[in-house]
Amino acid sequence: MATTSHMFMYSLTIQPPTAITQAILGQFAGTKEQQIVTASGSKLTIHRPDATQGKVTPLFSQDVFGIIRSLAAFRLAGSNKDYIIIGSDSGRITIIEYVPSQNRFSRIHLETFGKSGVRRVVPGQYLVVDPKGRACLIASLEKNKLVYVLNRNSQAELTISSPLEAHKPQTLVFAMTALDVGYENPVFAALEVDYSEADQDPTGQAYEEIEKVLVFYELDLGLNHVVRKWSDPVDRTANMLFQVPGGADGPSGVLVCAEDNITYRHSNQDAFRVPIPRRTGATENPERKRTIVSGVMHKMRGAFFFLLQSEDGDLFKLTLDMVEDENGQLTGEVRRLKIKYFDTVPVASSLLILKSGFLYVASESGNHNFYQFEKLGDDDEEIEFSSDNFSADPSVPYDPVFFRPRPAENLNLMESLNALNPMTDSKIANLTGEDAPQIYTVGGTGARSSFRTLKHGLAVSEIVESELRTVPSAVWTTKLTRGDEYDAYIVLSFANGTLVLSIGEVVEEVSDTGFLSTAPTLAVQQLGEDSLIQVHPRGIRHLMADRRVNEWPAPQHRSIVAAATNQRQVAVALSSGEIVYFEMDSDGSLAEYDERRQMSGTVTCLSLGEVPEGRMRSSFLAVGCDDSTVRILSLDPDSTLENKSVQALTSAPSALNIISMTDSSSGGTTLYLHIGLYSGVYLRTVLDEVTGELSDTRTRFLGAKPVKLSQVSVKGQTAVLALSSRPWLGYSDVQTKSFMLTPLDYPGLEWGWNFSSEQCEEGMIGIQGKNLRIFSIDKLDNNMLQESIPLAHTPRRFVKHPEQALFYVIESDNNVLSSATQKSLIEDSRSRNGEVDVLPAAGFGYPRGQGHWASCIQIVDPVTSKQVIFSLDLEDNEAAVSIAAVPFSSQDDETFLVVGTAKDMTSDPPSSSGGFIHIYRFQEDGRELEFIHKTKVDDPPLALLAFQGRVLAGVGSLLRLYDLGMKQLLRKCQAHVVPHTIVGLQTQGSRIIVSDVRDSVTYVVYKYQENVLIPFVDDTVARWTTSTAMVDYETTAGGDKFGNIWLLRCPTKFSEEADEDGSGAHLLHERGYLHGTPNRLDLMVHYYVQDIPTAIHKTQLVAGGRDILVWTGFQGTIGMFVPFVSREDVDFFQSLEMQLASQTPPLAGRDHLIYRGYYAPSKGVIDGDLCEMYFLLPNDTKKMIAAELDRSVREIERKISDMRTRVAY
């Protein structure tokens, strides 16, 4: 087998894409409540909007291993549950439902209609459903339209017919919607352009005369065929259609949105047209026409309205007036359209209006927003424009109408859901001195851009922080009686005493509790019905409800060193190594077991599990000794304190805790023994409930301090709080139920305990130095913490200061007026009209101007001040395109900031009037920049790199080496190394990796003696490279614009030849092969990830983890590639992948292997996301796969989760 020597990587998603392709609304659970289903990349997610709190929380998310292109919700007549139709790249139509009881999606139908892939004539781009749920139409961009009839059979199951064709060759579809026709034959509307004549006419006349037509397709349910019922030309610029309610609710028909106007059309009605209002303002161009980019129709009882969004983000409310007859009854005839400004929200890819009065905005860039409607703009002072004043004929010109944007009046932002997309660059560095590095990203567009810091952790909300006079060593909370709901006392133990506080309206000290206040405390427990015990070094104090106190004194010359308690049992360890065991009698008093168990060493910690429901006692006592062992002793009456099992450890245990927790392998709960070691290592092993055997140990290094453990309750589940140099929480994942261990975003605690009061039902109490802190954890579904710093313009790239914790971000916005132009326009208007109010760009965007660029360099301090500390605008229509921090050896190795800019750049077609390379000097430790000079170059320098004390620049297809001069940069050497345009540079030693915009990478060697740059190896495949990273001296990892990640390696022979001493003449004179370099790179790994990788890093993500490849994608994905070490693991995961792909084929019907090999066959990669689907399977399928692989379910789950937790989160 040839693959034995091959490299294998395990691909995993750390954070799924955040960009939403489409969002739909429906009652997917079959209840009155509406849910939101979103498609982002290959992920289908169902969210629950919470109307009382104004929040959106994800319920379930599934990877469909395919490209979700369109979604639609529909409901069969008489049903109350919405189904979901998915149009994907599988060449199949998929109907799924959400099953709330299992919290899973389930597929109902999967019908093949064409080739797979996203193609011009394969349906999937448009998906519309008849509002009565009787039929759906799935169409491609060109030619093909398929209509499926949806019905139900006698068992009330959903049925789907074979497809009916409504093809029209050489016809492009711009938009589609279904008409609301009540219960008449379903009608679908399409905006079509027929290009057949333009393709035949050499004069170009036919092209000029092309019309866009609105076509109605009627599905005749009786005859079971589709006819092209009606067609009529509309505005040539039309781009969108919206359904107008019909039947009893309205006049039916469609809204045709075009550039600058919106027209109402229907086959049996007159047309009505209103213009799209334009913004007025000092900086606005009154000539600029707006286009509707998204919108939503909302039906209420007896009324309906549209919210349509222009490209500026302005929402317009559009309503229809109907003709009334003499009795004041509506006749069903449309009288006029009315439009007025509503509010401004971010440009959306989908808008959804919820029945509960919320607006969900799936933003195109940046955070998705959830608004509440304050009012519907019914009686405000906005000017309303009516169709009465405008001709419905698209060829008749009209005067534009204007409005003045204003702060939101109708919408109130309730929640902003973090989204990283579009993510243009990222860096991974540890700037805060924590044990794991943070991920720094830049993303967003325009004024909604941001710099974000991501780190692994759970968000903590602090409730109380109060300072004490002395440092406490431990804290407990306790109830007074078993029936109590909340804790009554906080017990603090100090080096020489104990303090009791009562919890109520105020927390205050109480002295008459019976607790011994002159000694430190080891344990506090509510025992039996209504008594308390306090374990202190000299004995056990039993406090009865009637204030009687029973004291059990420790034997002479011995003290208690460790204690474990539960509601019925107490075990203490003496300094002599003896264990004394007590159990509660029927009369509520503690009875000592007559034998004491002598342990081999000093006992460091003890744990008793909680008394299981309906039992008299917990049957195990875990004992940790300083000889690095943990023993499980039996507490059953016939074998009391007998050894059950032993576990050897790497260090002495510092804490033990037996907790029953939810478990993914068994489906129920399992008893776990959690062990914390003095070395800072945490272990979790399964404790067999019958035999007491320990198995399936999982290890994790938490920090440098001894681990302390306590049982807490978070979001209704039992969790374990593990404290080392920082606090961690062990819990079951909300979706997969697998065990997660996540650090808390909180200072390191010395002690933690559960805390429950009326104000805070599921809290924790902890000690940090002299401080007593009470806190809670509100969310378990997101373990990536984000901090966001707003930026001025769309960020393109960024670099870190070589020493300081500062980042330099280059930002540029196309078609946006620069701040200088804006300022002069505002000044101008001010001098003419007096004071002008300028709206904040963050909410309303920047004023736009064709061909203009607004660009700047900003310095971000993400650690201390957490803001932008310096901003420098570029002038003369220059846009920054590249950045590097370069130490120049000619300047005593002083580091300068080098920024490449392009002047008058246009992207379509790509052109510019040259570029510049700016040099800036760092001032004030890099907190400011001083401009030195700039050098003109012919093409924009899209790549810059510090190289051997000079700067390398990729200018067009030329690679140039510059040194720093007094007036400008000095060209030292140049070479033509790639066919098109250099977009990226990497280096190690004298080797430079040059990436081309559409021709993969070329390896170049720099010969210092001769001062020449010689390309010596390139690639066989044209890859549209976006980002690269050197994995080692020979190997480069890269990503391309089509969503592939690949690893290329230079064969050793060529690599060595290139580095041979001498002039490099042998390289220069070698004959090129097929118009390229003499040699070719080998492909090691190839994998389709769907998202466009914008940065790749070779780094570690957790303390003590291995080096892995982390990539960040344009849509907000963060993923990683973990190299496999052993061949056995590869074999195991390969067979697991095969089993999973065949047992649970992807939801949307795409073949998994073909999906991962979308552009080129997947090579050398195991799909970890597919492997992790194992957690989501029902138990019997899990067992079946486990049997096929000859392993236990627990073993497989452990292998899968180890792959992730060893190197990442």
Place this chain on the structure above:
Amino acid sequence: MADKLRTLQNLEALQARYVGTGHADTTKYEWLSNIKRDSCASYVGHNPLLSYMAVGMGEPKEKVRIKMMEKMVRGAGNPPEVGLSFLQIDV
């Protein structure tokens, strides 16, 4: 002979079903038009690519989508005069 006929019929069926399937007499213009339209259809269909271009152009996705669709209408420009199909087409 029958084989050849069948191949021809198969090809015709393919051409009818999948726009852009070539044949022996495909002209440069036809080929280019198909390439252009296929490319634009791919830009519109692949959401990450569409947003990537939209961010590059500083426009919303919908406007870039319309731009690409208009390019599909245009194809490779005006067809050559009849009989001159072998000439270079300036695109």
